[in-house]
Amino acid sequence: MPSWIDGQPLEWLSVKDRGLAYGDGLFETVAVRAGSPVLLDRHLARLGEGCARLLIDLDLALVRAELLAFSRELGDGVAKLIVTRGDGLRGYAPPQPAVPRRILQGGAKPAYPAGNAALGVRLFPCATRLAEQPLLAGIKHLNRLEQVLARAEWQDAEHAEGLMLDASGRVIEGVYSNLFLLKGGVLLTPDLARCGVAGVMRAELLAQAERQGLPCQVGDIALEALLQADEVFLCNSLYGVWPVRALQRHQWSVGPLTRKLQVIARDLLDS
């Protein structure tokens, strides 16, 4: 699988990189189909927002060109892009000027069990809570220990994803997915202003639902509201949409809106 650093085929990077030292950077995980990156504009928009928040001066036009060239080489699979603030000396102060580093890694199309999309998944109730940090919420930065700890809570294959709440007990997201629910004909997804990652598939599905005249709300969601939802589903930029069928003893059936949005996501992701 190809690996590029700053546009060159390389698999090794300096131990001085601030991505390693402090998680000082951002990433995007991009589905690649028939040599093209899927939802490229949305990935670049989120990356740009992350760079603005972290004060990383990245050449987004260059990143776009590299992602396009890398995807042509990859064909079908996953392109993982990591952007760091580049090398640094000791100490937290960002170097002036910093020279951001671009790292691209290719991977195979992930092989999820077919039942996840067809029948829906069971959520593991993660005890790891998301801390509330508005300065880092929404962006896909490299400080991911909360997700690592949450994902380490279960090993069985019965649970395809885990449910993460914030410190106040609000429903936020899956460990590597965003979450939606349908209640009384309204599509709801958690507000990610305090924590969580604002996924590109989440943004795409919200835009598509609004275009079709479906009432959409982004707001706080209590666990009780999740349990009372008519439909619940997860999404991300690699697998599209998975219905949620169970959380512990609670069960949901797979509904028509979930299936409709699943088809939209599948159309984007099928090559």
Next chain:
Amino acid sequence: MPSWIDGQPLEWLSVKDRGLAYGDGLFETVAVRAGSPVLLDRHLARLGEGCARLLIDLDLALVRAELLAFSRELGDGVAKLIVTRGDGLRGYAPPQPAVPRRILQGGAKPAYPAGNAALGVRLFPCATRLAEQPLLAGIKHLNRLEQVLARAEWQDAEHAEGLMLDASGRVIEGVYSNLFLLKGGVLLTPDLARCGVAGVMRAELLAQAERQGLPCQVGDIALEALLQADEVFLCNSLYGVWPVRALQRHQWSVGPLTRKLQVIARDLLDS
């Protein structure tokens, strides 16, 4: 300056390392004097606590041996140790088994302005707040974007350190230091159960103060209590103790306890 990876002289690291991908690891910044690491047992104890929390199965005896050998090669300066969960495939799930990676980087003894220790420092009031995450509090993990953002808030040389509060407004620490205050003959330092890094110099000074019969308290500290303190000082494992003389328009004078603990730290750090 020397750089070792897993005991071998190397400056390059696999792009698959989970320290880069997720900040999935820990670090220690160790003062080295005359070929010996200072406060080695305390550094290893904190590293061990971090590994237990992050479920990283590290051979601490091997790390101790490497730190000793690396320090002999370095002579005088700073040894920065990074421990990561090692290489991973895509996805947050820790690989089973994981093979932790040990990275050592040598650096020169930092050249801080002499006035910091002699006259005291001015604190920058950081707007960046520390999120409350008990699962990660106290340990020195690699998820340090809060410190990067806080340190980027000022560039002038007038402020040697910044004051960080938690989301609820409690006084927690400096960006790269711990904080103590003296009030009514009692030595106080913030409780780090919700956020913050429990520094090895902080632990050493607490132990020394208790040994000398000084009443010590670890607890919540309001900004108002800081302003009303008789003495305020910072510490870390590289510079020892710096008196704090100002925060915005508020001023403190440098007191005798600060000087006494400063001598203790200097004795540890002077070769």
